[in-house]
Amino acid sequence: AQSVTQPDIHITVSEGASLELRCNYSYGATPYLFWYVQSPGQGLQLLLKYFSGDTLVQGIKGFEAEFKRSQSSFNLRKPSVHWSDAAEYFCAVGALYGNKLVFGAGTILRVKS
């Protein structure tokens, strides 16, 4: 069965510092991987996705993620965090012709000035 683990429930970083949010997945075939962001009272917004090809993918708002098959990981990174990045981040896995996304429990990002 598919599963996603986000080991960090909360992360606090200083504004301007770099960020890495961890995501590990379990899936029996080639995974389709996603990062979504959810601000309070808002819907989920897609940051980036990995389907195939280059394992380093670029997304919106300056985010990037790297797919590492050997580690079953898809960590999200940003070189310099802005206060507006404070939100909850969800990693998800799906499949081609799949019927659903399986989400991790999320990581809450706090940005301190």
Next chain:
Amino acid sequence: GAGVSQTPSNKVTEKGKYVELRCDPISGHTALYWYRQSLGQGPEFLIYFQGTGAADDSGLPNDRFFAVRPEGSVSTLKIQRTERGDSAVYLCASSARRDQQEQYFGPGTRLTVT
């Protein structure tokens, strides 16, 4: 263009009552998904429609939950005999094609059962 919309944004109901939650997907999107997000958790899959038919309802927790999409566009999630454990945010998503897997989410309906 318009995104996925959901109504109502908030719903408070008493235990045992019936509720309907509505989802308007992005125009032209053939696939529609319902998820439930409990406090402190990620969204959990409930049901998937391709066109008018429910292609996968394996995530529905029990037979009190039912969803329809009669014309292949708007969908309604129906919950009978609500229980306090049904309190959650119900999210709807749509995608353009089944193989695209890029799902666009609505803002959700927060259901509170008292």
